[in-house]
Amino acid sequence: MTDTDVIVVGAGPTGLMLAAELRLAGVGVVVLERRPRINEVAKAGGLGGQILHVLRYRGLLERFEAASGRPRPTPQFPFGGLHVDFTRLAEPPMEALLLPQPRIEAVLEEYVRECGADVRRGHEVLGLDEDPAEVSVDVRGPDGAHRVSARYVVGCDGVRSRVRDLAGIAFTGVSYPEVNRLAHVTRPPSVTLREDGDYEAPGIGLLRSGYTQTDHGMFAIASMTPDELTVYTSEEDPDTYDDEIPMTVTELADSIRRVLGADLPLGEPITMTRFTYHARHAERYRAGRILLAGDAAHRFPAGGVAVNAGMLDAVNLGWKLAADVAGWAPTGLVDTYHDERHRAGARTLMHTQAQVALRRGADPAAEALRELLSELLLDEDPVRRIGRLIAGSDVTHPTPGLDQHPLVGTFAPDLPLRTAEGTTTVATLMHTARPVLLDLADREALRETARGWQDRVEIVTARTDPRPADALLIRPDAHIAWATDVGEPHDTAGPALRDALTYWFG
Numbered sequence: 033m034t035d036t037d038v039i040v041v042g043a044g045p046t047g048l049m050l051a052a053e054l055r056l057a058g059v060g061v062v063v064l065e066r067r068p069r070i071n072e073v074a075k076a077g078g079l080g081g082q083i084l085h086v087l088r089y090r091g092l093l094e095r096f097e098a099a100s101g102r103p104r105p106t107p108q109f110p111f112g113g114l115h116v117d118f119t120r121l122a123e124p125p126m127e128a129l130l131l132p133q134p135r136i137e138a139v140l141e142e143y144v145r146e147c148g149a150d151v152r153r154g155h156e157v158l159g160l161d162e163d164p165a166e167v168s169v170d171v172r173g174p175d176g177a178h179r180v181s182a183r184y185v186v187g188c189d190g191v192r193s194r195v196r197d198l199a200g201i202a203f204t205g206v207s208y209p210e211v212n213r214l215a216h217v218t219r220p221p222s223v224t225l226r227e228d229g230d231y232e233a234p235g236i237g238l239l240r241s242g243y244t245q246t247d248h249g250m251f252a253i254a255s256m257t258p259d260e261l262t263v264y265t266s267e268e269d270p271d272t273y274d275d276e277i278p279m280t281v282t283e284l285a286d287s288i289r290r291v292l293g294a295d296l297p298l299g300e301p302i303t304m305t306r307f308t309y310h311a312r313h314a315e316r317y318r319a320g321r322i323l324l325a326g327d328a329a330h331r332f333p334a335g336g337v338a339v340n341a342g343m344l345d346a347v348n349l350g351w352k353l354a355a356d357v358a359g360w361a362p363t364g365l366v367d368t369y370h371d372e373r374h375r376a377g378a379r380t381l382m383h384t385q386a387q388v389a390l391r392r393g394a395d396p397a398a399e400a401l402r403e404l405l406s407e408l409l410l411d412e413d414p415v416r417r418i419g420r421l422i423a424g425s426d427v428t429h430p431t432p433g434l435d436q437h438p439l440v441g442t443f444a445p446d447l448p449l450r451t452a453e454g455t456t457t458v459a460t461l462m463h464t465a466r467p468v469l470l471d472l473a474d475r476e477a478l479r480e481t482a483r484g485w486q487d488r489v490e491i492v493t494a495r496t497d498p499r500p501a502d503a504l505l506i507r508p509d510a511h512i513a514w515a516t517d518v519g520e521p522h523d524t525a526g527p528a529l530r531d532a533l534t535y536w537f538g
């Protein structure tokens with residue numbers, strides 16, 4: 033008998049999201065976090081990408097919106113020193129919510145405690161021991177050293193993951209030498225925001241919005257709201273810095289002077305961060321009863337994607353571990369976590385490394401590449417594709433070996449639904465994180481097929497116009513596991529549904 037079902041090491045955004053998903057599925061979870069309090073050093077400035085949809089599908093987005101209290105920023109995003117503008121698209125594929133990382137963690141931690149997770153702060157994991165039935169961790173806590181055992185341990189313990197090292201999982205890749213500084217400051221009255229979106233600054237004159245490559249690095253300026261400036265520099269800086277020491281306005285001003293060769297007036301700091309870029313990927317996300325998620329599993333050399341990727345790892349993993357703990361997981365279900373999320377991580381590495389090439393290139397060929405891409409980004413289709421790539425929403429999870437309807441593997445659309453009880457939506461159905469067979473055409477025979485799984489699969493009959501399929505089987509992470517075309521006869525739809533139910537839900 034283990035102390036708990038799952039031990040999550042690390043109470044960053046990934047570990048807390050995983051704890052939330054596990055608790056939704058009724059799994060016992062202990063979160064071990066070495067810091068006695070939330071780290072107040074600002075890292076991510078907000079949430080962006082696909083995780084915003086997932087949080088809405090869990091009924092959690094409103095908590096983050098309330099904590100943010102700030103207007104949603106204009107849908108624009110940096111991409112390798114270029115500026116991608118999603119404002120021309122009717123439905124921007126990449127959106128963000130401004131909320132400094134310590135506040136993201138505070139909202140999540142409050143929620144997971146409400147859900148009944150046991151979050152133990154001041155508890156550092158030092159060792160690991162695994163046997164075929166369980167895994168134990170050695171912990172140094174406020175009351176001394178002790179052991180905790182569980183069915184699984186998930187290392188959500190960040191870039192320098194001890195769990196990853198103890199499991200012997202390689203974390204290969206490269207590091208880049210530039211120091212990046214990113215700050216949101218209030219806009220001082222002397223810096224004018226012009227109607228065309230550019231700026232006038234005393235002693236400098238015209239400053240173009242977006243990125244400027246100089247002989248000494250990269251400078252960027254933009255405004256998410258008219259009262260604020262987002263300022264960024266990137267330079268090869270031989271001085272090392274300490275992550276634990278917050279950046280100052282003076283440090284930023286000095287960097288701007290080196291990169292731009294001018295003094296830019298800056299207002300009051302709102303958030304300030306500095307970082308270097310690394311491209312690293314854990315060789316495996318699973319070694320027996322030990323799994324990795326978030327920064328412990330991947331590190332990307334461009335901003336704005338890591339929290340999204342880590343929290344999406346958690347959502348993919350949570351229900352699979354829960355199924356295993358509950359005893360109904362089909363063989364190989366937990367392994368699909370590595371298959372699906374390692375592929376997603378590789379894709380994020382692909383585009384963030386492409387951004388490094390775009391950003392760092394200083395010769396005329398690199399200039400030509402930037403010009404070419406800027407030209408492509410004037411068209412809607414490439415902008416949409418890049419947006420989905422950054423958001424992590426173009427990653428699909430097909431069901432291997434089974435016939436694929438085009439919807440299979442995609443994130444379920446938030447259809448408005450009419451049921452016998454009233455109106456609802458797909459997002460609302462996903463609040464409980466249970467698999468759903470959504471019958472959109474009153475197909476009794478399909479519902480009958482699914483009844484064999486009704487202890488774990490919700491069966492919902494509803495109408496929506498127009499309907500994208502006669503029925504959808506939706507995984508707890510809101511990806512479509514199976515779909516049947518409008519009017520497809522039961523002699524093909526029924527067996528295909530049975531195969532998909534067996535593949536995903538045992």
Ligand SMILES: Cc1cc2nc3c(=O)[nH]c(=O)nc-3n(C[C@H](O)[C@H](O)[C@H](O)COP(=O)(O)OP(=O)(O)OC[C@H]3O[C@@H](n4cnc5c(N)ncnc54)[C@H](O)[C@@H]3O)c2cc1C
Pocket residue numbers: 041042043044045046047064065066067074075076077078133155156157158188189190191193194195305306307325326327328335336337338339340342
């Ligand atoms: C300056 C800076 C700016 C950034 N800006 C952005 C941004 O704009 N957008 C974005 O998406 N990302 C950004 N990131 C990256 C983002 O902060 C990380 O991707 C994110 O924190 C990863 O979350 P995580 O939960 O996987 O890991 P972490 O947040 O690193 O959490 C790991 C947790 O594990 C704990 N821990 C570690 N070892 C142990 C142990 N042995 N025992 C117990 N607990 C342990 C740590 O104390 C920590 O709380 C930035 C990072 C930095 C440094």
